[in-house]
Amino acid sequence: MDLEFIKEWFTLENIMDLINEYRSFGPLPGILLPMLEAFMPFLPLFLFVMANASAFGLWLGFLFSWIGACTGALLVFLLFRKYGQRRILRFLQKHSKVRSGMNWVERHGFGPLFLLMCFPFTPSALVNMVAGLSKISIQQYMLAVLAGKLVMIFTISFVGYDIRSLLTQPARTAIVIVVIFILWYAGKRIEQRMNMSAENEHNG
Template sequence: MDEILEIVLKYVEAGGPLAGILFTVVEAFFPILPLVAFVIINVATFGFFFGYLYSWAGNCIGSFLLFLLIRKVGEKKFEEKIKQSKYKSTLEKIKQKNTTLMFFLYCFPFSPSFLISGTAALANMNTRRFLITLLPAKFVMMLSLAFIGENVSSFFENPLKSILYILLILLVNLLSKKLLFFLTD
């Protein structure tokens, strides 16, 4: 296992920021890939700030490209699969353009981001609204993964850190709602 990690780290170091970004772009299209591992690798390779930044940029780019692709070519093909999904009721709320729910779902690393982006595309969500929801939510999600990658035990040893993180999620949600309101009026 350590040998595989060393090979991946060498690949990312050799590829530089582009490799770190591409990992998370590809993960947006193939949700079976371990996003947590990619973020941890980026943080280990590039340091906390740049590892976080490359992970965030790549995942946002990937989610946006997926949104555009499904909107363009996949409407009928994916709609049936989504209707049969166990997340049907949640996805129906996203179809109703519930950006608050979408924001919170994107914030959590283990939510089905592929399905969230796909449903937003199928719901013909306004591109600006999608990006205003996606960017800050992925900011929060990647930040949490980067913190976890930096030091997993700190969340359990220091509960104040967890409380501050929850407050950060609420603040970013509030700010993105204000921005959405400002830009759509």
């Protein structure tokens, strides 16, 4: 089973079937799927959140997705915070882009991290890893994660809780597409600015 097959399998329909199949476990599938995305960033968090909102309703779907995504982010952060100095992971800190990212996170703190977490297309696994290796406090980091992912996941949940209306109401579909594009574009711009800032620090 290769990576491409796994990516192709994760469609909204298949994810909803999976959640419904394990409905007897209560909220567990809805929490575990977003949590797994923190460790395997190729998994589609966007689809997990939409499927949860459709399967459990807007508020419960949002809550389960938020708990799962924040728990996953915290676990990745803590793993790299605890084992980042060990020999097996020490090579990461020697990488110039990782080093620059760590310095950037330490200097800018809560604000930019919060903005990054607001956007569904941000490479959050990389952000969690770099933050774990940096000297940012766990309180500052978790505040950014909890607040940023709250904004991002509620936005996606609102889109996903009534998916059928996207098919029957073209105007709403158009609005959703525009919002997704704006989020994607804004996230990319912030990511580019981060990369430019990191490169300037490295060259300077």
